Amino acid sequence: MDTIDMTIHGLHQALESKQLSSVEATKAMLARIEAVEPQVGSFITVTPEQALAGAEAADRRIAAGDMDILTGVPLALKDIFLTEGIRTTCGSRILDNFIPPYSATSWEKLRDRGAVLLGKLNQDEFAMGSSNESSAFGVCRNPWDTTRIPGGSSGGSAAAIAARQATATLGTDTGGSIRQPASHCGCVGLKPTYGRVSRYGVIAYASSLDQVGPLTRDVTDCAIMLGALAGYDPKDSTSVDLAVPDYVATLPNGVKGLRIGLPREYFIAGLDADVQKAMDAAIETYRRLGAEFVDISLPHTDYAVATYYLIATAEASSNLARYEGVRFGHRSANAEGLIDMMTKSRSEGFGAEVKRRIMLGTYALSSGYYDAYYVKAQKVRTLIMNDFIKAFADVDVMLTPVAPTPAFKIGEKVNDPLQMYLSDIFTIPVNLAGTCAMSLPAGFSTDGLPIGVQLIGRPFGEEAILRAGYAFEQATEWHRASANL
């Protein structure tokens, strides 16, 4: 097997048995990045020097017998994760020259285990988007069909896996930004429960919804990455102090007797025929494996997108107030006085989608509209959470589509933000409820585009969805397919 095709666990075996060094694996990845990057555009910044230094250090650790499962594994991070001394843009011109003075906890955890950093990945500006088209650093294309979007906002994180430019990547998910691109690019993507992984050093979009998670080639890798990332962080007061289970150990426990809920609101008219077909086949596979299906209802599903676009934009308008041209980021050269400097710096630095969301959020929080929009949305959020609590009284996990259609064409929805927002209809409710969910490769469209299905778990029930995902993967071959690039 080619080095660039390897999983984390496969590469670990090769490194451990000395068939391969981390420097060799890293060089192979850097060569692959250079070869296909003009077609894909997954990266904003490639860091070959850091990568080779990291790989050499990993090889020394391996030679000394001080080896972790992630030691020597080449990874890449969405450009939303702060990396000390390495430019971090969050996909925005306003942070064009930003060099973080410290690193995100999630990256520190991976680095301390000996993971190698290949670079920083393309994304929608400030993680606002479903197609990666709002990035200020060029188009990112879907490796399965380069006329199509990779999904967003973690588009580069998914495209880099599909294009075999990294063994695994990190993304963030506020309304589906890990799961939807994972589905469109044929990889595994997990959004952990809110509070499971530290958000320290992750540039904030909507703080009550943002969560860090891995994108990987298979479910075993996903379990490995979650185990490394999860846990309480004193630097993030919203991270939760709960023991981290051994996610890999329980993967083979199977799904016999597992109760899987099918929320009827997710099987709507207008669901793409190929997506429906993949769902039907997934249900059939789980039946064969001994799972039981239960029809359930999440009655407030239809209100989720509206709720999300009020809460997320309100939080964004507040979070993005920090970009004022004083402490870091772009400062306008054409301003007179303090307020004008702030206004011009922001207007020159932010792109259209970010401005639109700041405007919506500012409106929803403004005097006279706060109760009608923001508080109303927070109340509906309670109803949506209660839907999940009730439904989970009767089932262990839920199975749903990830996105209503396979990846759409670049430019197709760019002038119609509302249509773009509605493509997140199946992923947004999970963020509002704060629970966990995973996208899993489950088939292809007639055009050869990957289609994912979503497993939703109880809060802190990552073990159950990983186990169910692993059982599905053992019974199917979808995750082994690779883009012809």
Next chain:
Amino acid sequence: MSISVTDVEYVARLARLELGADEKEVFAGQMNAILGYVEKLKGLDTDGVIPTSHAVPMENAFREDLVRAPIGVDKALGNAPQRSGSFFNVPQVIE
């Protein structure tokens, strides 16, 4: 409920954004479409429902009040667009 170009200008001022004439028109149209869509929330009875600000119940996270090594002035000012000595430089605030 309809957003006019004047409303867009008011909100832009609150958000410290400067929009071109074309941008104002486009944003007014798009904000109307999106706010028209979220109107559907008004049809839901939420009397007595407690608003959710965080999915996980949170309490204040206290820690020991200990002195820790600070990040240092040079690192903290490393990204400042303009600095003078150990300060951020800003345009005159009080006229």
